[in-house]
Amino acid sequence: MVAIKPPIQIKTPANLKRAVTYILKEAKTVLPMKTKTDFPFPIVSKNGKLHFQLVSGHQIEDVSIADEEMILTKLAAAFHKGDDDLKELTDNKQVLAHHIIQSFSPEDNLTPEQVHEIGRKTMLEFLGPDYQFVIATHTDRDHLHNHIIVNTTNSSTLKKLRWQKNTLKNLRAISDKHAAKYGAKIIEPTMKNSYTKYSAWRRQNNFRYELKQRLDFLLKHSTSLEDFKEKAKALEVQIDFSGKFVKYRLLTPLDGKLQERNTRDDTLSKKRLYTLEKIKERVSKNQLTVPTSNIKEMYQQYREEKELDFELKLDVASWQVEQESPKGIYLQLDMGALDSGTILIPSHKVDKKEDGSYTIYIKEKDYFYFLNPDYSEKNRYMMGVTVARQLAKQNGEVLITKNPHISSMRELIKEYNFLVQHGVTDGEQFSHLEERFNQKIADVEKELKRLDGRLARYHKIEGALLALEKTPENTLPALQLLDEMDLPRDVSLSDVSQLIRQYDIEKGALQEFFNDTLREYTNYRELQDVVRVREQAHKHALEEKRL
Structure with missing residues (x-):
């Protein structure tokens, strides 16, 4: 939603001081006091009038000396590590701080206070509570933007913040989520290869x-x-x-x-x-x-x-939606203890219903980015099938799976009908299509058998889990069966029952579509054979008359 370029690395105390001094410049950060604000911004005098200064810090007592407070934290870290030479501060090779710029579109119609709050919430979720940072909102350009300087030393553990391959992706995704609440527009980063290859x-x-x-x-x-x-x-x-x-x-x-x-x-x-x-x-x-x-x-x-087209269809309750934005809906997702967060389902994959709930349409191999607001290191990409099953598990709805063979077979039917309608029922093009169609029929028959096998497997598992729950005398064979099927002991009956319902619906839909298609195809072939026999009989009768 906002542009965030890769951070500027600050490697010397002198550069850290210069960076803090620059972002705190009053000419760039002040706002007349007649503007109402609930945020406790510092008050400064400019041209004889009082102004708010759009700056704040986290774990910083005085933003004007934020660089010195960050250095003090690093001195504590050096003492605990036994670094008497203070290498981090003196060798000019260690990253002391990151300078991050978060830019907004001029068309957003956001107030400077809102932009500042978006930046503050973004950094708190991105870093957690134990990193020092100072943030300044600049108003001197045609677009509002935040300058944020982050100390790389954790003030609690005294460990270093590691900027890794996916760190910038995490930051941008968190920023997008908070900016969406205010309706901020998308600004694409200008650097090459800055967009991910993973999302749909x-x-x-x-x-x-x-x-x-x-x-x-x-x-x-x-x-x-x-x-x-x-x-x-x-x-x-x-x-x-x-x-x-x-x-x-x-x-x-x-x-x-x-x-x-x-x-x-x-x-x-x-x-x-x-x-x-x-x-x-x-x-x-x-x-x-x-x-x-x-x-x-x-x-x-x-x-x-x-x-x-879709592969997975699921109804989502309104309570599962953390927020709705023009970009889509952010859904709450609970992946286990200490691993709860949100994912964004883009608006083109969502239908909102009259009762306030939603229907989402996704594909198994779609990718969604999971945001854990408390532990950003757990942010990650998740496949559509995992997301859909977890959401269905949370709200008890049946996950409807459309087998991909339905879509591919439908495409073949459209090609087949196009040729037949235009009188092309022989030749290499028609022959090639019939070969593909017959191969697809064989593939669907194999797929139906595969789904039967899955249902049989999960019914066995269901029986074993029911035995553990309801018939203690069958506990030993039930455990043996679960071990033989290589299943974790913590698999739940509700999980298995959900999968059975899912595969049952998928198989039923594929079987019905397959039967209807095969019936129409067979009827057409039979009609074609009748026409061919009549044409041959008519041709034979004409030849006899000539004789």
């Missing part, structure tokens, strides 16, 4: 991901290499066939950014699906496609349908 929203804004989506669509809807090239232009994909590798570039901006470098075919697919030879081979099998003038509209429709 980022994957939708990844050039390689989008290129593959468009190329796969073009391979299905082109009949020749020239047709492929023309439709690629219509979908704003630039292609260079001149070298050893085919090079692609997306000309459509994603999230306001243009792709700067070409992407080679070998980086898009390990199987080299987008080489010149593979493209020629694939499109030569197609007999019927949509015209170039309609390809962009069809692709947009395809993407919209795909975005609306």
Whole structure:
């Protein structure tokens, strides 16, 4: 929601003093006293008038000498470590403090006090209660921004704050959560590679991901290499066939950014699906496609349908929602003792119902960032399936799983109907589609057997857990069964019952869809056979008349 660049590392006491002096400058931090505020900001005189100064500290007695108080903490740490030479303070190699800048959009319409409070709450959650920091809100630019200087020495344990690979991600996610309460807008960081590859929203804004989506669509809807090239232009994909590798570039901006470098075919697919030879081979099998003038509209429709697709569906009670923001909903998630926090479900994955509850639609391999407000070191990415099951466990709702075979089979049916409606019922394109369709039927039959196997396994576990709870005489065989199935002893009956309901619904939906599809397919094939027999009989009758 706000821009936070990587922190500036401060490695000498002199630089620490300079940094504190700079961020506390009155010309940048004062606010007329006529403005109402509930925060106990210091009062200073400027041009003969009293002003609030938008500065505060945590575990700092006097912000004007915050650098000296931080040095005193480091001296205590050196004494306890037996560092008589005070290496941390004298060798100019140790990071004494981090200087963090948190910037807000001018369009946010936030007050300086609100910006200051967002920064203060962000740092308290990020650091916990035992790190010293001083924060100053600057009002001298067209955008409000906080300058925050953090002592790297914990005032309780005297251990150093380690800025690691995921530390900045943690800080940004915490900042987003607190800024969302005030409706702050998103400002993207300007540094390259600053966005994560893990979340679904980022994957939708990844050039390689989008290129593959468009190329796969073009391979299905082109009949020749020239047709492929023309439709690629219509979908704003630039292609260079001149070298050893085919090079692609997306000309459509994603999230306001243009792709700067070409992407080679070998980086898009390990199987080299987008080489010149593979493209020629694939499109030569197609007999019927949509015209170039309609390809962009069809692709947009395809993407919209795909975005609306889901694998996991769950109703969420209003009490599970910590806050609602334009960006989405923050859900409370309890992962065990001392591991409770929130995750953000983006708004495009949420429907709000009239009774105030919500329905969320996510995919098993979606990633969500878990924020523990008390222990930020426990912040981490969690897969969609883990999040959904934990939420369902908390509120007792049944988790509805849509098997991915339903979506893939539905796509094949759409392709099949498109060809049949246009009279294409033979040839290589139709034959290739029938091969894929028959393979999908075999795959779904295997999937149904797999789900049957899972249900049988969990019913056994359910029986063993019921025996432990209700029939003591069966305790020994029940424990033996659980050991043989390699299950933890703390697995609960409610967890198993929830999984059984989930798999039962998933299997039932897949079985029903499969039966309906197979029935329609079989009826069509039978009708096609009848037409073929009639055509052959008519042809035979005509030949007999000629004789």
